[in-house]
Amino acid sequence: MFDNTHAHITTWVVAIILFFVAVGLHNAGKKKGMKVVHMILRLFYLLIILTGALLFWKHQGINPALYGIKGLVGIWVIGMFEMILVRMNKGKSTNVLWIVMVIALLIVLYLGLRLPLGLHPFA
Template sequence: MFDTTHAHITTWAIALILFFVALGLHNSGKEKARKIVHMTLRLFYLLIILTGALLFWKHQGINPALYGIKALAGIWIIAMFEMILVRTSKGEKTGAFWVQFIIALLVLLYLGLRLPLGFHPFA
């Protein structure tokens, strides 16, 4: 089942969509709907971690150091999702967390395109 990255990519793609939906619901003042979407997003955090861990344990022999860094960056992104949503709902500043989110996303995309298990559009 985890010879490919399909389940993992699907879970993080849905999580990214849910993240922006939750932000949009907050901006439109629909707090009850935002809470529901945020709780659903938290379920997807667990699915992302589960599918990522299964992929890591199955394929870590390829390049364990870089896959470990990619796993840590993935946890970093999940933390930034949560910090941005929680601080936004409290009305606090989120600029530093957005910067960290962008940096972690760039690290993940670079490693995802560079490592053997990912797809290689430039090779």
């Protein structure tokens, strides 16, 4: 089942979409809808971590150090998603968190595409 990355990519693509839907609902003032989407997004955090861990354990012999770094940066991205949404709900500034999230997201996408299980657009 985890010979390829389809399940993992699907979960993080859906999570990114849900994150921006939650941000849009917050900006539109729909707190209840944002809360529902935020809870669904938290389920997808778990699915991302689960599918990533299964891929890591199955293919850890390929390049365990870089895949480990990718996993940590992926968890960093999830943390930034959560911190941005929680701080938005509290009415606090999120400018720095957005910058950190974009940097972490670019790093994790680069590593994910560059490593052996990726699509290799940079090779």
